[in-house]
Amino acid sequence: MKKIGASLRLEFPVFAHNVRRCADGVERPLCYLDSAVSTHKPQKVIDKIVEFMSRDYGSVHRGAYQLSVRASDQYEAARARVARFIGSGVRAEQVVFTRGTTESLNLLAHGLTETRLTADKRIVIPAIEHHANFVPWQQAALKADCEIAYIPMCGTSGSDLRLDLNAAAKLITPNTSIVSLAHVGNVLGQINPVQDIAALAKRVGALVILDCAQSMTCFSENPFDWGVDAIAFSGHKLYGPTGIGVLVLRPELLTELPPLLTGGGMISNVTLEESTWTTGTAKLEAGTPPITEAVGLAAALDWLDDVGRSRIHEHASSLASKFAEKLEKIPGIQLFYPGTGNETIVSFRHAALHAHDLATILDGSNVAMRAGHHCAWPLVRQLGVDALVRASFAAYSDEDDIEQAIEAIKEATYLLK
Amino acid sequence: MLQGSEINKETPNLGELYQEIIVEHSKRPRCKGRVEGCQFCQEGKNPLCGDNITLYCQLQSSPQTNALPRIMVNFEGSGCSISQASTSMMCQAVSNKTVNEARAQISKVEGIYTGRAEQKSEDDLEEDVEALHGVSKFPVRIKCAALPWKTLELLLNENFDENGLQRPESLSCKLNEPCGSKARKLKVITTD
Ligand SMILES: Cc1ncc(COP(=O)(O)O)c(C=O)c1O
Numbered sequence: 117m118k119k120i121g122a123s124l125r126l127e128f129p130v131f132a133h134n135v136r137r138c139a140d141g142v143e144r145p146l147c148y149l150d151s152a153v154s155t156h157k158p159q160k161v162i163d164k165i166v167e168f169m170s171r172d173y174g175s176v177h178r179g180a181y182q183l184s185v186r187a188s189d190q191y192e193a194a195r196a197r198v199a200r201f202i203g204s205g206v207r208a209e210q211v212v213f214t215r216g217t218t219e220s221l222n223l224l225a226h227g228l229t230e231t232r233l234t235a236d237k238r239i240v241i242p243a244i245e246h247h248a249n250f251v252p253w254q255q256a257a258l259k260a261d262c263e264i265a266y267i268p269m270c271g272t273s274g275s276d277l278r279l280d281l282n283a284a285a286k287l288i289t290p291n292t293s294i295v296s297l298a299h300v301g302n303v304l305g306q307i308n309p310v311q312d313i314a315a316l317a318k319r320v321g322a323l324v325i326l327d328c329a330q331s332m333t334c335f336s337e338n339p340f341d342w343g344v345d346a347i348a349f350s351g352h353k354l355y356g357p358t359g360i361g362v363l364v365l366r367p368e369l370l371t372e373l374p375p376l377l378t379g380g381g382m383i384s385n386v387t388l389e390e391s392t393w394t395t396g397t398a399k400l401e402a403g404t405p406p407i408t409e410a411v412g413l414a415a416a417l418d419w420l421d422d423v424g425r426s427r428i429h430e431h432a433s434s435l436a437s438k439f440a441e442k443l444e445k446i447p448g449i450q451l452f453y454p455g456t457g458n459e460t461i462v463s464f465r466h467a468a469l470h471a472h473d474l475a476t477i478l479d480g481s482n483v484a485m486r487a488g489h490h491c492a493w494p495l496v497r498q499l500g501v502d503a504l505v506r507a508s509f510a511a512y513s514d515e516d517d518i519e520q521a522i523e524a525i526k527e528a529t530y531l532l533k
Numbered sequence: 534m535l536q537g538s539e540i541n542k543e544t545p546n547l548g549e550l551y552q553e554i555i556v557e558h559s560k561r562p563r564c565k566g567r568v569e570g571c572q573f574c575q576e577g578k579n580p581l582c583g584d585n586i587t588l589y590c591q592l593q594s595s596p597q598t599n600a601l602p603r604i605m606v607n608f609e610g611s612g613c614s615i616s617q618a619s620t621s622m623m624c625q626a627v628s629n630k631t632v633n634e635a636r637a638q639i640s641k642v643e644g645i646y647t648g649r650a651e652q653k654s655e656d657d658l659e660e661d662v663e664a665l666h667g668v669s670k671f672p673v674r675i676k677c678a679a680l681p682w683k684t685l686e687l688l689l690n691e692n693f694d695e696n697g698l699q700r701p702e703s704l705s706c707k708l709n710e711p712c713g714s715k716a717r718k719l720k721v722i723t724t725d
Contacts, residue, residue: 238722470614473615479544
């Protein structure tokens with residue numbers, strides 16, 4: 117079996133390049149606790165990208181020449197790899213490549229505004245979503261002049277940091293046409309009850325859209341088995357490159373959706389008077405696609421499944437619990453952590469030390485954590501704070517990270533006393 | 534140690550960023566609080582971090598009728614210690630200045646927090662704002678220090694001409710009434 121934790125770092129060149137001598141003269145390794153924003157890349161993925169660009173690169177679907185054929189084959193093989201990654205029963209023809217989760221969700225919101233939303237309809241989303249699954253729906257509701265309902269949390273601390281299913285049941289009314297939610301929250305790390313919410317949505321015939329940006333590294337259940345109609349995720353959070361994302365659709369939904377972008381590659385005919393769209397995934401992939409990035413993503417998925425998603429989940433969530441336990445003992449620290457033991461993320465703040473100041477001071481000890489609203493402004497406001505620091509754990513995280521981070525946080529609280 | 538590791542260049546000293554004056558201003562901000570009946574206000578935000586301030590500006594009444602107006606600036610806000618200290622220091626530094634004196638101060642201080650101006654040691658500072666020099670060593674924090682200065686610059690440019698006189702078209706507002714938005718209202722549904 118493949119290694120996990122600190123020994124896995126040897127596969128990630130970024131760690132060797134970022135040992136730093138800190139102001140106190142001590143040399144510290146990179147303690148990277150920001151994988152929820154983006155993960156680092158294993159050498160295998162980097163090599164695959166270099167190899168593809170060096171040997172097989174060409175634009176896809178256009179050339180008669182060998183290089184274009186080879187590149188097209190690899191691009192389409194990447195699509196099939198993504199389908200297999202999601203689960204058996206998912207076909208490559210359902211997989212649309214985009215630039216990321218954000219683009220995938222925008223594509224959906226834009227298209228469904230045209231095909232489904234009228235003033236009498238309703239969109240339901242949690243009030244705590246990442247902006248990527250919040251703003252597009254808010255804008256869609258404005259455009260269609262339809263209703264939008266926000267599912268609240270049960271409360272604002274501890275185990276109440278979860279979606280309120282009773283409220284969801286009331287809000288998902290018969291006029292609801294879209295329910296969109298994250299599988300895993302990017303700030304609280306909570307795992308949402310997707311199956312329950314999908315069941316509520318199906319009862320009224322609403323579409324269910326799942327933002328899997330945070331969940332794909334840890335979970336291998338196929339969301340389509342739960343009644344989900346579309347899922348979105350990004351390559352860069354899965355140990356793969358930036359600039360590549362995925363939108364997987366039920367076949368009927370793929371047929372229904374109009375394109376967000378128009379141009380080359382997505383037409384069946386263009387005259388001076390009008391254009392018609394081609395069918396299938398190509399309809400939603402205007403322009404030269406992210407070919408190299410798709411090939412890199414496929415390599416990342418191979419790598420990820422080699423390590424094992426449930427193994428990563430077990431590893432990262434156990435680190436998160438240990439970190440939360442130590443963190444809680446530091447005076448002045450307030451946790452925003454549901455604490456079920458399944459989260460791989462721990463958000464927190466200090467009573468007297470602003471999150472940005474804390475993050476800057478931590479960087480002084482080569483500890484990389486993010487501070488701010490984490491693209492979830494409505495959530496952070498509901499928690500009654502203005503910013504949070506977030507630690508997120510991944511396959512290459514380990515107990516030494518916890519030690520380095522806890523030490524640095526203790527010093528920071530001392531420095532600005 | 535990791536194989537093939539490189540030791541990166543030294544970390545800048547945090548003490549330069551969090552100088553005593555800055556920490557003191559962030560803990561005990563000057564000129565803080567909403568001013569009822571102020572004449573001009575301007576909100577400033579760093580959307581990526583959530584630092585958020587509102588400046589309230591009033592003109593001092595002057596005994597000489599044709600004297601240039603002098604400003605008083607107060608603020609409300611929340612955010613990191615750098616943004617809040619910088620705002621506190623700014624309000625202190627520009628109050629009772631004419632508009633063009635305030636503008637000159639804005640560009641002078643920009644030189645300080647971006648590191649273009651010459652650095653003075655912590656003991657030789659003539660004005661509190663000079664302590665912002667340490668920010669220049671922390672590029673990601675420059676925007677925190679810059680927030681109040683950019684906000685004030687906007688407020689002044691929107692309301693005063695290049696001679697420092699109030700623009701005829703500038704309407705000083707009554708009691709900061711929330712600006713009426715003409716945008717379509719979202720139909721938000723809640724459970725309560
Ligand atoms: C839950 C969630 N949704 C959406 C996104 C947006 O992903 P991207 O920036 O790759 O489009 C993120 C990542 O920041 C996320 O965590």
